[in-house]
Amino acid sequence: MSAVGHETHGEHDHHDAHDHHHKDTFITKYIFSIDHKMIAKQYLITGIIMGIIGIMMSILFRMQLAWPEESFTIFKVLLGDNFAPNGVMRNDIYLALVTIHGTIMVFFVLTAGLSGTFSNLLIPLQIGARDMASGFMNMISYWLFFISSVIMVISLFVEAGPASAGWTIYPPLSALPQAIGGSGAGMTLWLVSMAIFIASSLMGSLNYVVTVINLRTKGMSMTRLPLTIWAFFITAVIGILSFPVLLSAALLLIFDRSFGTSFFLSDIFIAGEVLHYQGGSPVLFEHLFWFLGHPEVYIVLLPALGITSEIIATNSRKPIFGYRAMIASILAIAFLSTIVWGHHMFISGMNPFLGSVFTFTTLLIAIPSAVKAFNYITTLWRGNLQLNPAMLFSIGLVSTFITGGLTGIILGDSTLDINVHDTYFVVAHFHLVMGISALYGMFAGIYHWFPRMFGRMMNKNLGYIHFWVTAVCAYGVFFPMHFIGMAGLPRRYYTNTAFPLFDDLQDVNVLITMFAIIGAAFQLVFLWNFFYSIFRGKKAPMNPWRSNTLEWTAPVEHMHGNWPGEIPEVYRWPYDYSKPGHDEDFVPQNIPMKDGEEQLHH
Amino acid sequence: MTSLLIIAVLVLLGIAIWQLTKIFHLTQLGATVREENTEVANDRDNNVNGYLMFGFLGFIYIFTIYSMVKWGHLVLGTPASEHGPQYDNLMAISMWLIFIVQTITQFLLHYFAFKYRGKKDNTAYYYADNDKLEFIWTIIPVVVLAGLILYGLYAWTNIMFIDDDKEEALYVEVYAKQFGWEVRYAGEDGVLGKANIRYIEGINTMGVDMSDPNAQDDITATELHLPKGKKVIFKFRSQDVLHSAYFPHFRAQMNVVPGMVTQFGFTPTITTDEMRLDPAIMDKVSNINNIRSKKSADLIAKGGNALDPYTFDYLLLCNKICGASHYNMQMKVVVDNEADFNKWLSEKKTLGVAVKESQAGDEPHEVEVPMADPANNIDQDTIKATVDSTAVAQNR
DSSP states (O other), X not given: OHHXXXXXXXXXXXXXXXXXXXXXXXXXXXXXXXXXXXXXXXXXXXXXXXXXXXXXXXXXXXXXXXXXXXXXXXHHHHHHHHHSGGGOOOHHHHHHHHHHHHHIIIXXXXXXXXIIHHHHHHHHHHHTOSSOSOHHHHHHHHHHHHHHHHHHXXXXXXXXXXXXXXXXXXXXXXXXXXXXXXXXXXXXXXXXXXXXXXXXHHHHHHHHHHXXXXXXXXXXXXXXXXXXXXXXXXXXXXXXXXXXXXXXXXXXXHHHHHHOOOSXXXXXEETTXXXXXXXXXXXXXXXXXHHHHHHHHHHHHHHHHHHHHHHHHHHXXXXXXXXXXXXXXXXXXXXXXXXXXXXXXXXXXXXXXXXXXXXXXXXXXXXXXXXXXXXXXXXXXTOOBOOOHHXXXXXXXXXXXXXXXXXXXXXXXXXXXXXXXXXHHHHHHHIIIIIIHHHHHHHHHHHHHHHHHHSBOOOHHXXXXXXXXXXXXXXXXXXXXXXXXXXXXXXXXXXXOSSGGGGGGHHHHHHHHHHHHHHHHTHHHHHHHHHHHHHHSOBOOSOTTOOOSGGGGSOSXXXXXXXXXXXXXXXSOTTOBSOTTXXXXXXXXXXXXXXXXXXXXX | OHHHHHHHHHHHHHHHHHHHHHHHHHHTHHHHHHSOOOSSOOHHHHHHHHHHHHHHHHHHHHHHHHHHHHHGGGSOOSOOBTTHHHHHHHHHHHHHHHHHHHHHHHHHHHHHHHHTBOOTTOOOOOOOOOHHHHHHHHHHHHHHHHHXXXXXXXHHHHHHOOOTTTOOOEEEEEEEETTEEEXXXXXXXXXXXXXXXXXXXXXXXXXXXXXXXXXXXXXXXXSEEEETTSOEEEEEEESSSOEEEEEGGGTEEEEEOBTSOEEEEEOBOSOHHHHHTOHHHHHHHHHHHHHHHHHHHHHHHTTOOOOOOOOOOEEEEEXXXXXXXXXXXXXXXXXXXXXXXXXXHHTSOOHHHHHHHHHHSSSOOTTHHHHTOTTOHHXXXXXXXXXXXXXXXXXX
16 A cells, blocks of 8 residues: 555656546545545544544533432433443542543544644645655554544443543552552553554654655745644644653553552552552652643644634735744744643642742743734734634634633642642633633634535534534633632532532532533534535535635545646745735735735745 | 423524524525625624624623622632732732733734624735734733742742751641541651551551651541641651642642652641631631522422531642542641640540550450540540541442
8 A cells, every 4th residue: 555655646746647546446545545635534533523422421520510419311321320320420430531531632632633634634735745745654643543542432331430540540540440440441441542542643743744844845935834834743743752751651550550560659558458569659650641741732732723823814814913923932832841741740749949940931831822812813903804613713712722821820830839739720721721722723624624625615604603602601611610719629529519618619510511511512513514514515616715825726626646737836925815916815825926026024 | 300401401402503593594695695605704794793703702701700799709718827828919919910911812802803804895904023013022921920930939939848957847747548538746756757558557547667766656636636826747648549638728738649758838827716707708608508508408308318507617628539539538627726736636645555555455446446535525526527438438
């Protein structure tokens, strides 16, 4: 298969593609495809399915939080008699749901589903390449992701429950089946699934980096790259730097669990006996985990920011404000993201001096983030805003990015973290700033590039309904959480009414759950719109949004090699919207500069 | 009943979607006459969504104000430790800053989205960069954050760095296990005896090394009593998994890590009795008691038992996921005047004596030893508390 991949590559650069294109069978076209556009769709569909599972789980545990220990038919149906005896959710199953919800949403939806989809789709198309550097490795990357998704889903059916130590799987809880049932076979499957996931992610990332560096078309210098590509490129780089560290943590944890080593365990007395572990440290695991875990936040967020940069510029009919500052911010965020992991560990027992250092680096990261937010707002200023659903989600992203990002000032400050650490304040913060924001970025990307992927348009009215209800519900769910967090309510509590201290927070919890249920229900509008439009949507023109980037110069039909003739050449940056001296309010990158036309940006 | 409600809600939602689509469709009727629906936003869409953007700004503001009015009182009130006011002050400054920035930036974002909504014949203003502007909004966060960082680090250093030699302090070990807490006081010599889980035996549940002379006068308890106005330095140990000792009212928290000793120090400034008279706490307690009495009425109607009324107590909570009953791993914290505290402590048996007594008995039983002293009321209370918490843990 790799031979075929290389062949198409080499040939296409010189000839018209169609005449000697190899015949696609159903299997090579839809299943073991090496075409980046098909792989992008595979990532997207898998990501959406995982997203449905992840969001369903959140609804289940939100119901438990709002109406603690009540019996629900839906629990009986979905969780079964073992996990929910008489329809009442078991307390360790609550933790399992929280754990798997976090894992699925962070890794499977927002890393693979978001970055996997749009990096694959857009990198070759926007830089003017026939395909990824290695189509075969790209295919392997997707199928490893698919396998890891399947294993993660299988782990839900383990009798003692799936992994239940939180998505951060801190040992010793995650290492000892005596400590919680989910740390038996469920955790083993979790670790295996994640190890495969990391392999998949690394193959994908290496491919993205090599493609961006080597396969740009003529004229596409690094400073003419759309910001989407910059974001995907830097995301891939931090992925390559940090995911291997998580792999090492996972491997060492597997050693501790299965081969009796003591990397993370020491001095443990549980279930009436002393275990043999000695000399390890759980804090070491925390360091290894968060060395990935924090960059992971930006692995999730940067692609969303890249996508919105592109969409906001296109739909404002204006150049993105401060293109170079945006690139510099992406680079600064990427660099800083690798040296702030300790802010998750201010009170882990590490030396308080380290806390001071990490406070410093963490608050620094607010600066490039603020620059990005201001630049988005300025891009809107005096634009001619085309409020397509993708644009609404992009504006929504900026809104939640600001709201969620601001509370980071509190959590990043080691002193203030003392009392809000691991409370609902944290839950509110990270869901707004990375969960909701990244989801909005994903939705924006789907609405915007749907015509490019499927050759059809999504229904805009359903898109509007989807956005407005989601926007209200997202704030409805996460804004009140700040208050119950500041009331001192710890996260990952099965119920907050076991003792009276938090009884007065119960009606807030009910409200949050109502918003969550409504918000989740309205995602069905999106799903309907998505799947219906794939088959029955209006046929899309080649460039429906009148956009400048190269992907809109390629024909809609499925074709390996992207452009039937020569690869387009690039003469300008991607943001010449409403440039004075042109008849149209957009000038695609492949249009040569007119005589005497000046470059108006720096 | 609830599931019925949910089904009803879902049905209503379905109807709402259907109607909303209709409305959106109707707003475009005029447009469809002129041009075919291309699924790309036209002037009407821009208009409708532009106004909705402005409306959404209102939603954010109103929801923020509503939340503060409705739930502002839930936020932790008067801090009960010496560093607490400093913490709250830094929090207040950060919060004000956040509110100001949030109000302004959300306004600009949504107002621009409304004001510059697209019209067919409009042209956007080509404006690609402006070094001066970008410099300004880089430098403003730099200055503001520098201020916050300096204040934050000053407070952090004050709170976290404990000078063991200098201070006249009370040393207390807080010991965590699934799903409960124990405490050990250093006793008269002011030094905690060495300990390791490998020494756990009989009533020596915290694994204190009884061959260490410093350990003999240590005193164990299942309720944390603290003297007002004296610096308390906590040494945290865990016997099984990670826990986190969270004292929300004292603005104090530290993870409890098996295999190592972590520490945190604070000075309690308000006794439990004084805190019960704090106006905010009194409101909170009466509010909670209202909620509980309503719940009790429901429970009794269903043939259950009424809930106990609530009186305020400081709590030590577990705040790091530690297993199935994580949500119920807590311990009562009592702050007393120093005299009352000393009296309480002096009535306790030292660990050396307790261990010897239990070894003297033919069949050492963990529960029997404290029972042997029925005259001591406080001890009986603590036993009840212990039994209760384990009972809860086993039920789950």
